[in-house]
Amino acid sequence: MTLASATRAAKDAALLAMADTLAKAETAILEANERDVGRAEANGTSAALIDRLRLNPDRIAGMVEGLHELAALPDPVGVVVRGWTNANGVQVRQVRVPFGVVGIIYEARPNVTADAGGICLKSGNAALLRGSSSAAESNAAVVEALQAGLVEAGLPAEAIQLVPGPREVTNELMAARGLVDVLIPRGGAGLIDNVVRNSQVPVIETGVGNCHIFVDAGADEQMALDIVINAKTQRPSVCNAAETLLVHAEIADSFLPKALHAFAANGVTAHGDSRVAAYGDVVPAEETDFAKEYLSLDIAVAIVDSLDSALQHIRRYSTGHSETIITESQTSAARFTSEVDAAAVLVNASSRFVDGGEFGFGAEIGISTQKLHARGPMGLPEMTSTKYVVTGSGQIRQ
Amino acid sequence: MTLASATRAAKDAALLAMADTLAKAETAILEANERDVGRAEANGTSAALIDRLRLNPDRIAGMVEGLHELAALPDPVGVVVRGWTNANGVQVRQVRVPFGVVGIIYEARPNVTADAGGICLKSGNAALLRGSSSAAESNAAVVEALQAGLVEAGLPAEAIQLVPGPREVTNELMAARGLVDVLIPRGGAGLIDNVVRNSQVPVIETGVGNCHIFVDAGADEQMALDIVINAKTQRPSVCNAAETLLVHAEIADSFLPKALHAFAANGVTAHGDSRVAAYGDVVPAEETDFAKEYLSLDIAVAIVDSLDSALQHIRRYSTGHSETIITESQTSAARFTSEVDAAAVLVNASSRFVDGGEFGFGAEIGISTQKLHARGPMGLPEMTSTKYVVTGSGQIRQ
Numbered sequence: 001m002t003l004a005s006a007t008r009a010a011k012d013a014a015l016l017a018m019a020d021t022l023a024k025a026e027t028a029i030l031e032a033n034e035r036d037v038g039r040a041e042a043n044g045t046s047a048a049l050i051d052r053l054r055l056n057p058d059r060i061a062g063m064v065e066g067l068h069e070l071a072a073l074p075d076p077v078g079v080v081v082r083g084w085t086n087a088n089g090v091q092v093r094q095v096r097v098p099f100g101v102v103g104i105i106y107e108a109r110p111n112v113t114a115d116a117g118g119i120c121l122k123s124g125n126a127a128l129l130r131g132s133s134s135a136a137e138s139n140a141a142v143v144e145a146l147q148a149g150l151v152e153a154g155l156p157a158e159a160i161q162l163v164p165g166p167r168e169v170t171n172e173l174m175a176a177r178g179l180v181d182v183l184i185p186r187g188g189a190g191l192i193d194n195v196v197r198n199s200q201v202p203v204i205e206t207g208v209g210n211c212h213i214f215v216d217a218g219a220d221e222q223m224a225l226d227i228v229i230n231a232k233t234q235r236p237s238v239c240n241a242a243e244t245l246l247v248h249a250e251i252a253d254s255f256l257p258k259a260l261h262a263f264a265a266n267g268v269t270a271h272g273d274s275r276v277a278a279y280g281d282v283v284p285a286e287e288t289d290f291a292k293e294y295l296s297l298d299i300a301v302a303i304v305d306s307l308d309s310a311l312q313h314i315r316r317y318s319t320g321h322s323e324t325i326i327t328e329s330q331t332s333a334a335r336f337t338s339e340v341d342a343a344a345v346l347v348n349a350s351s352r353f354v355d356g357g358e359f360g361f362g363a364e365i366g367i368s369t370q371k372l373h374a375r376g377p378m379g380l381p382e383m384t385s386t387k388y389v390v391t392g393s394g395q396i397r398q
Numbered sequence: 399m400t401l402a403s404a405t406r407a408a409k410d411a412a413l414l415a416m417a418d419t420l421a422k423a424e425t426a427i428l429e430a431n432e433r434d435v436g437r438a439e440a441n442g443t444s445a446a447l448i449d450r451l452r453l454n455p456d457r458i459a460g461m462v463e464g465l466h467e468l469a470a471l472p473d474p475v476g477v478v479v480r481g482w483t484n485a486n487g488v489q490v491r492q493v494r495v496p497f498g499v500v501g502i503i504y505e506a507r508p509n510v511t512a513d514a515g516g517i518c519l520k521s522g523n524a525a526l527l528r529g530s531s532s533a534a535e536s537n538a539a540v541v542e543a544l545q546a547g548l549v550e551a552g553l554p555a556e557a558i559q560l561v562p563g564p565r566e567v568t569n570e571l572m573a574a575r576g577l578v579d580v581l582i583p584r585g586g587a588g589l590i591d592n593v594v595r596n597s598q599v600p601v602i603e604t605g606v607g608n609c610h611i612f613v614d615a616g617a618d619e620q621m622a623l624d625i626v627i628n629a630k631t632q633r634p635s636v637c638n639a640a641e642t643l644l645v646h647a648e649i650a651d652s653f654l655p656k657a658l659h660a661f662a663a664n665g666v667t668a669h670g671d672s673r674v675a676a677y678g679d680v681v682p683a684e685e686t687d688f689a690k691e692y693l694s695l696d697i698a699v700a701i702v703d704s705l706d707s708a709l710q711h712i713r714r715y716s717t718g719h720s721e722t723i724i725t726e727s728q729t730s731a732a733r734f735t736s737e738v739d740a741a742a743v744l745v746n747a748s749s750r751f752v753d754g755g756e757f758g759f760g761a762e763i764g765i766s767t768q769k770l771h772a773r774g775p776m777g778l779p780e781m782t783s784t785k786y787v788v789t790g791s792g793q794i795r796q
Binding site: 002004005084086090092094097099100177181182196197200202203204220223226227230231234333337338339341342343344345346347348349350352353354358359360370371372373375376377385386387388389390391392393394395396397 | 400403482484488490492495497498575579580594595598600601602618621624625628629632731735736737739740741742743744745746747748750751752756757758768769770771773774775783784785786787788789790791792793794795
């Protein structure tokens, strides 16, 4: 059976079998991971990277649970997106089909191996998984377990493959136009930029988020505080966390002292420009602070004199991920949502909601920050292409 | 007013003004075109290319009519693709927005200048038009007329710009990541391949069509003849014209003599393999004939022993544009439409229907043969991206 035409029943059975074989392989996977972690520690890898690399029974249970959740989601393949009948009786149907072969290039987290493999399988795509060398043994153990499940369920083991080897292999992957249909890089800005610039295979760009929150004049200050603290601290290491706070000059006297106090109380270091420094203790902000995706308990803070200045600042520094305005003004909200060019624009809500899970997609391969194909959180339908099926009874064109 | 937030009324008024200024500039445009044609003739350009380059009052009237038709089409910008309210009351809307700046790289036809400029305007995109040097004076005259219409209607003239200059300018366009949002090459295989391989700007690949027709065992022979002749001869120079005929061995004795006779009667040269030659006069086919997009009154012909052989042949030579089966068998039709990987798969209908106009899109920038973003005929909605607008009343993530 080819993967692309596998029924939902066959794919779901495989996902459940993969969940079982993954759970059963827990000891082998943890041992492999121990070796990866040991090597990373010997190489002096940072504690943050080691934390991403490390698996434990909870994380493996999370991977298993993820495969169960995928099995419960509807199959995107075969969905008729639209259809009509031409005047001459020719029927046209636009139907979702798999891309074919999807390459995922990712960094240290070995749990991506199971998540990405499962998402590709459910969407009918063969997965070429190019993980980082630091996680090589963990990834190999996970893929071995997934393949055992595939085979048990009667699908080809090759549907999910690891791409091992030296750095040059990534270049080969990026040159494999015609063999690989789509490449999705997941990781830091350097990885993504390299793939986007050098790939001849079409790329879906994911995830760097230098996300701003603009607190407008006349905003509800308590709402603004709650959202700023939530968007910064609820999970600082992710791409939809806030990285810069822009405060309208008219509300600065009242709002900024409270905001700086709340940052201190929540362990957040504020990097402020000279105008902000007048309102409390801040680390002086450099130009580079405003371009930075901290991914930590740090935030850049600036005062802007108008909505226009805020829009200009965002235009300059935004990575096009998620941008937020806190406002009571209908006019400001309308201008902000219309003029800010980003995958998501938010009014009076935390940017942490820009997420496949929060959007109800059930599974997420990443958050696209490009404008082609998919923009924002990508669920299963975004992992497919379409095909027009045209059916007639002998019609010819006049 | 910025183009991206221009209302439909403003854009339609501009399209009608552009139609007027274009019609008024007829003499100037024809004079400029005369100079381009004269230069091409002096350079020994082929008659076919000169025909594509040449404008006349009819072709200019066609461009004017195209702008009128665009004004009558619905605005893709602002369409809410989907939307929902999360359990916590946060509202999510996915809304169509312009890409921003669209670069079109195209060959000799100067009418593309008006068509592409109009489509970009209607979809809220600024157009950077990189035409061929052979049409430089014609394109400049057309753009000057379009810009006069834009200005008359109060939109910025820069919304539609020609990108003149030497060959290296195309490379600059392909490197302008962050400044140009999408590149769309329109033209021959060489042009498209160059852009697809070398662009750092996301590309929408259009149009090379090595389109096959497979006549299955038990097909309605008259239907097959009608469709083959229509798909080959109705307009041979376009990408959805048939280029290869595959005949099931079981129907060859009966069907092939009729097909070869019909080709001869319609001025079509058949390039047949040795098995086909047994049924009538053919030019011996080389391997390269089956890989060729003739775009002329030529067709490659082969006998295949089964549906599987046909699928295999198509997998090998298809450019993923439009592939047709003529069959009475439900099973063959289902397998063909499922297993052939192309933008459009047709059952018992002419591939000439795979066209934005025939699909009722009203305007077409090209036919995408890639799997990302848009596949098949691209209308106005395919010239947009989307943005998530998320609206709350202070919600934070738990």
